[in-house]
Amino acid sequence: MLRSVRVRAPRTRILEDAVIIPVFSGARTLPPAAARADRTLEGMAAALFADAFAGRRGETRTACVRRARRLLRVVLVGLGPRAARTPEALADAAGAAARALRGRVASAALLLDDAVEAATSAEADAILHALLKGFALASYSVSGQPGDTPTVRRLVVVTSRSQRSLAPVIRRARLVCDLIVRVRDWVNAPANRLTPSAFAEASRELCVASGVMCRVWNRKEIEKARMGAVLAVAVGSREEPRFLVMQYNMERPDLPLVCLAGKGVTFDSGGISIKPWEKMHEMKGDMAGGAAVVAAMAACASMKLPMRVVGLVPCVENMLGGGSLRPGDVVETCTGKTIEILTTDAEGRLILADAVAYAHAHYKPDVIVDIATLTGSVLIALGTRIAGIVGTSARHARALEEAGRRSGEPVWTLPLDEYFSAMIKGDISDYKNYGGRNASAITAGAMIGVFAQSTPWVHVDIAGTAWNDGGGPAYQTPGATGYGVDLLLRFLEGLAGAS
Ligand code: BES
Ligand code: ZN
Ligand code: MN
Numbered sequence: 001m002l003r004s005v006r007v008r009a010p011r012t013r014i015l016e017d018a019v020i021i022p023v024f025s026g027a028r029t030l031p032p033a034a035a036r037a038d039r040t041l042e043g044m045a046a047a048l049f050a051d052a053f054a055g056r057r058g059e060t061r062t063a064c065v066r067r068a069r070r071l072l073r074v075v076l077v078g079l080g081p082r083a084a085r086t087p088e089a090l091a092d093a094a095g096a097a098a099r100a101l102r103g104r105v106a107s108a109a110l111l112l113d114d115a116v117e118a119a120t121s122a123e124a125d126a127i128l129h130a131l132l133k134g135f136a137l138a139s140y141s142v143s144g145q146p147g148d149t150p151t152v153r154r155l156v157v158v159t160s161r162s163q164r165s166l167a168p169v170i171r172r173a174r175l176v177c178d179l180i181v182r183v184r185d186w187v188n189a190p191a192n193r194l195t196p197s198a199f200a201e202a203s204r205e206l207c208v209a210s211g212v213m214c215r216v217w218n219r220k221e222i223e224k225a226r227m228g229a230v231l232a233v234a235v236g237s238r239e240e241p242r243f244l245v246m247q248y249n250m251e252r253p254d255l256p257l258v259c260l261a262g263k264g265v266t267f268d269s270g271g272i273s274i275k276p277w278e279k280m281h282e283m284k285g286d287m288a289g290g291a292a293v294v295a296a297m298a299a300c301a302s303m304k305l306p307m308r309v310v311g312l313v314p315c316v317e318n319m320l321g322g323g324s325l326r327p328g329d330v331v332e333t334c335t336g337k338t339i340e341i342l343t344t345d346a347e348g349r350l351i352l353a354d355a356v357a358y359a360h361a362h363y364k365p366d367v368i369v370d371i372a373t374l375t376g377s378v379l380i381a382l383g384t385r386i387a388g389i390v391g392t393s394a395r396h397a398r399a400l401e402e403a404g405r406r407s408g409e410p411v412w413t414l415p416l417d418e419y420f421s422a423m424i425k426g427d428i429s430d431y432k433n434y435g436g437r438n439a440s441a442i443t444a445g446a447m448i449g450v451f452a453q454s455t456p457w458v459h460v461d462i463a464g465t466a467w468n469d470g471g472g473p474a475y476q477t478p479g480a481t482g483y484g485v486d487l488l489l490r491f492l493e494g495l496a497g498a499s
Contacts, residue, residue: 001136001139001140001151001153001177001181002135002136002139002151002152002153002154002155002174002177003153003154004153004154004155005132005154005155005156005157005170005173005174006154006155006156006157006163007156007157007159007161007162007163007166007167007170008109008156008157008158008159009158009159009160010033010036010037010111010113010158010159010160011036013040014037014040014041014072014109014158015109016072016105016107016108016109016154016156017070017071017072017073017104017105017106017107017108018072018073018074018075018101018104018105018107018108018109018152019037019041019045019072019073019074019075019108019109019111020075020077020097020101020108020109020110020111021034021037021045021074021075021076021077021111022077022078022079022093022094022097022110022111022112022131023049023053023055023076023077023078023079024055024078024079024080024081024082024085025054025055025056025057025078025079025080025081025082026055026081026082027055029049030045030046030049031111031113032113033111033112033113033158034111034113037111037158041065041072041074042065044063044065044074045074045076047063048061048062048063048074048076049061049076053076053078054078055078055079055080056078056080057078057079057080057084057089057092057093057096058077058078058080058092058093058095058096058474059077059078059096060075060076060077060078060096060097060099060100061075061076062074062075062076062100073101073104073105075097075100075101075108077093077094077096077097077100078093079093080093085127086405086408087126087129087130087133087405087406087407087408088130088385088408088410088473090127090130090131090134090408091130091131091133091134091137091408091473091475092134092473092474092475093131093134093474094130094131094132094133094134094135094138094474094475095134095135095137095138095473095474095475095476096138096474097135098134098135098136098138098139098151098152098474098475099138099474101151101152102138102139102149102151102152103149103150103151105152106150106152106153106154107152107153107154107155107156108152108154108155108156109155109156109157109158110131110135110155110156110157110158111158112128112131112157112158112159113159113160121161121165124161125166125169126406128157128166128169128170128173129169129172129173130408132155132169132170132173132174132177133173133176133177133180133408133475133486134473134474134475135152135155135475136173136174136177137177137180137181137475137476137477137482138474138475138477139151139152140181140184140477141477142184142185142188142479157170172303175299175302175303176299176485176486176489179295179298179299179482179485180295180482180485180486181482182206182291182295183288183291183292183294183295183480183482183484183485184477184479184480184481184482185480186199186202186287186291186480187284187285187287187288187291187466187467187479187480187482188284188285188479188480189284190284191266191267191283191284191317194266194284194287195239195266195317196234196239196240196241196242196264196266196315196316196317197239197240197242197315198266199242199264199266199287199290199291199315200216200242200244200313200315201216203216203244203246203290203291203294203313204216204244206294206295206298207246207294207297207298209298210297210298210299210301210302211248211301211302212246212247212248212297212298212301212311213246213247213248213250214244214245214246214247215244215245215246216242216243216244216245217242217243217244217245218240218241218242219231219234219240219241221243222241222243222314225243225334225354225358226332226333226334227243227314227333227334227354227358228331228332228333228334228354229331229332229333229334229339229350229351229353229354230243230314230316230350230351230354230355231331232325232329232331232341232350233265233271233316233318233325233344233347233350233351234316234317235323235324235325236271236272236318236319236320236321236323236324236325236344237316237317237318237319237321238319238321239266239316239317239319241314241315241316242264242314242315242316243312243313243314243315243355244264244290244294244311244312244313244314244315245310245311245312246293246294246297246310246311246312246313247308247309247310247311248297248300248301248308248309248310248311249301249305249307249308249309250308250310252308253308255306255307255308256307256308256366256495256496257307257308257309257310257363257364257365257366258307258308258309258310258365258366258367258368258369258492258495259309259310259311259312259359259363259365259367259368259369260293260296260297260309260310260311260312260368260369260370260371260488261293261311261312261313261352261355261356261359261368261369261370261371262287262289262290262291262292262293262294262311262312262313262370262371262372263286263287263288263289263290263313263314263348263351263352263370263371263372263373263374264287264289264290264291264313264314264315264316264351265283265286265287265315265316265317265318265347265348265351265373266284266286266287266315266316266317267283267284267286267317267318267319268283268286268318268345268347268348269283269318269319269320270318270320270343270344270345271318271319271320271324271325271344271345271347272320272324272325272326272327272344273327273343273344273345274320274345275345282467285373285466285467285479285480286318286348286373287315288373288462288466288467288480288483288484289370289371289372289373289374289460289462289466289484290313290314290315292371292462292482292483292484292485292487292488293311293312293313293371293488294311294313295482295484295485295488296309296311296484296485296488296489296492297309297311299485299488299489299492300489300492300496303489303493305492305493305496306496306497307492307495307496309492310359310363310365312355312358312359313355314351314352314354314355316347316351318344318345318347320344324344325341325344326341326344327341327342327343327344328340328341328342329341330428330429331350333353333354333357333451334354334357334358334361335357335361335451337357337430337431337450337451338426338429338430338431339353339426339429339430339431339432339433339447340426340427340428340429340431340432340433341432341433342432342433342434343433343434346433346434346444348372348373348374348444349374349433349444349445349447349448350433352370352372352374352448352451353447353448353450353451354451355370356368356370356448356449356451356452356457357451357452357453359452359455360451360452360453360454360455364455365455366456366495367393367396367455367456367457367458367495368452368455368456368457368458369396369400369457369458369459369460369488369491370448370457370458370459370460371459371460371462371484371488372459372460372461372462372463373461373462373463373466373467374441374444374445374459374461374462374463375440375441375444375461375463376463377439377440377441377444378441378461378463378464379463379464381414381441382412382464383464384464384465384467384468384469384472385410385464385465386410386411386412386464386465387404387409387410387411387412387460387461387462387464387465387483387484387487388411388412388414388441388445388460388461388464389401389411389412389413389414389458389459389460389461390413390414390415390416390441390442390445390446390449390458390459390461391413391416391445391449391456391457391458391459392416392449392452392456392457392458393456393457393458395456396456396457396458397413397458399491399494399495400458400460400487400491401413402490402494403487403488403490403491403494404487404490406490407486407487407489407490408486409465409483409484409486409487411460411487414441414442414445415442416442416445416446416449420435420439420442420443420446421443421446421449421450423435423436423438423439423443423446424443424446424447424450431447431450433447435447441461444461445459445461460484460487462483462484465481465483465484466480466481466483466484467479467480467481468480468481
């Protein structure tokens with residue numbers, strides 16, 4: 001992984017092993033900074049550019065120039081059309097550059113000129129963030145795997161902007177990338193290693209290191225809180241449930257308060273309503289929402305955001321056995337409201353019902369955001385690049401959309417009103433945990449939302465975006481994507497007025 005990122009002014013020699021030259025498509029000439037640098041590159045950049053280089057997003061051309069006793073690699077990377085320079089597109093291009101260098105060099109210089117200097121400084125910051133994020137994350141490999149190819153460790157950003165003005169962007173990008181790597185490691189971890197208690201312990205360690213107060217409840221404490229829905233999902237597994245309560249800045253009652261709740265199902269077999277085998281192994285990643293919440297807590301503490309944040313993550317394993325929850329059972333949540341189980345595979349909404357109810361009753365926050373790999377339905381509706389959201393607060397939904405655009409982790413708001421909540425009204429209980437196939441990503445969210453009661457609430461369904469089956473952008477690797485960390489942090493920064 002990337003170890004250091006520094007800034008250097010142009011017009012000096014390239015001392016690194018490689019130089020990366022980003023180019024928008026449709027450019028008729030090399031960007032000026034690249035043309036200047038090319039005087040010491042034996043004209044290689046111009047030659048690569050002339051060789052039918054179109055600048056399509058992620059297109060790369062590489063050549064070597066001899067430099068004293070070593071080789072200097074020149075990499076042209078296409079950014080795609082200037083008008084389409086979204087954070088995802090830029091991160092994808094930077095990821096392609098990182099891949100072109102993978103296993104070959106230890107250090108690289110990134111030449112930024114018209115990509116950055118033509119924009120306003122806020123826009124330039126966003127571009128640099130996306131490039132750094134894409135570059136760093138493309139080099140991810142499941143930690144500790146043998147056969148890891150060495151990747152670029154030192155990156156130097158060559159720009160006329162000052163080290164001082166870029167330091168906060170670089171610091172934030174590195175923090176976000178480190179946390180995304182952490183989340184990817186957790187989500188990729190096999191469920192026999194990352195059990196509910198192991199996940200809770202790892203989360204606690206990250207919290208302690210980041211200055212987040214963290215309590216880990218055991219089964220007794222979950223029972224004391226009367227979280228019957230969390231317990232019902234956990235009952236079929238030999239693994240003990242846990243409930244994470246994380247707090248940041250709670251000694252500042254003058255500041256706004258946000259509650260984040262994340263689905264922490266370390267493995268989802270479906271329970272008695274067992275899933276088909278083909279993709280069941282991917283259900284080791286069913287705690288991706290919970291992991292994003294833990295990482296977001298660590299991020300806002302590291303950045304000392306002027307706000308209060310509480311993170312709640314129920315950690316359970318959804319298994320089958322002689323003691324399991326059955327279809328037809330009725331469970332009682334911590335509010336006393338009851339839910340009839342139509343399928344034990346709709347377990348995420350059960351544990352989040354208790355978590356969100358607890359957030360409302362115990363903290364009375366300004367807003368509750370829950371994030372979960374909740375439904376296959378959202379994957380069918382929106383695919384793997386955009387998460388689905390529903391909520392009761394249009395203002396916060398819009399804030400999440402804006403955070404999605406800026407972070408390159410986009411979301412799309414689905415409708416939610418009485419029509420959908422009516423679909424989950426219970427017959428022999430207050431609610432049922434399945435409202436039929438129609439609009440099932442929405443009704444799943446609606447079931448969580450009723451437990452937020454009067455507290456403004458937004459739900460983010462990341463079942464499509466948390467996992468890359470292959471074919472994702474270059475900054476993703478197969479498996480966990482780490483989606484949600486940058487999104488939640490941007491959202492929190494927006495609310496804190498710090499962005
Ligand atoms: N964890 C799954 C949702 C999921 C599906 C995540 C695909 C990632 C990829 C969730 O618990 C689930 O099983 N949902 C069911 C609900 C249904 C049985 C009502 C679904 O969406 O199929
Ligand atoms: Zn699940
Ligand atoms: Mn399930």
